[in-house]
Structure formats: structure tokens, C-alpha cells
Amino acid sequence: MRKEVEMKITKINYGSAVFFGAVALVMYLLLGLLQWSLKDVLVAQGIVITWVQTFVVVPLVGAIVGYLITLLVIGIYNLVAMRYPIGWTVKK
Numbered sequence: 001m002r003k004e005v006e007m008k009i010t011k012i013n014y015g016s017a018v019f020f021g022a023v024a025l026v027m028y029l030l031l032g033l034l035q036w037s038l039k040d041v042l043v044a045q046g047i048v049i050t051w052v053q054t055f056v057v058v059p060l061v062g063a064i065v066g067y068l069i070t071l072l073v074i075g076i077y078n079l080v081a082m083r084y085p086i087g088w089t090v091k092k
Helices: 015-035 037-046 052-083
Strands: 006-007 087-092
Touching: 006 052, 015 037
Parallel strands: none
Antiparallel strands: 006 087
């Protein structure tokens, strides 16, 4: 006979935000590479781009913002999940 097990997600670990911060860092580093490859086109339009802006400022600011937004979303979820946890039933 199968037994039903109820599973609930009541709290998400804040450490998982580090993963999303790392993903944001890589994503914005790739964006910086794209921006650097279009440097000549952007200079022709009057937009000056430096390597510090492209490879340091944009990826770090993007990663920090991505990390902080993820922390905020996890915090909101944890507050709501204390009262209304997401749950489902699994048959084992």
C-alpha cells in the first residue's frame, strides 16, 4: 500500500542567493565583453567606454544588484511561507 507524504517549503536558505549573484556576475561579464566588442561603434556614436567600466564596474554592480534582489525575494518568500507554505502530496 502506498503512503502519502505531505511536503512543504517553509524556508529557503539565504545561501542560495550566492548562486544567483555568481550567475549575475558571469552574465554581466559577458555583457561587458559584448560592449567591448562594440567599442568602435559606440565611440562613433559618442559613447566612450573604458576597460574598467566594461570589465569591473558593470559585472560587479550587476552581481551585487542581482544578489541583493535575490536576498530580498528570498526574505519576502520566507515571511509569506511562514503563514502560507507551498506544499504538495507525494505518494510513496
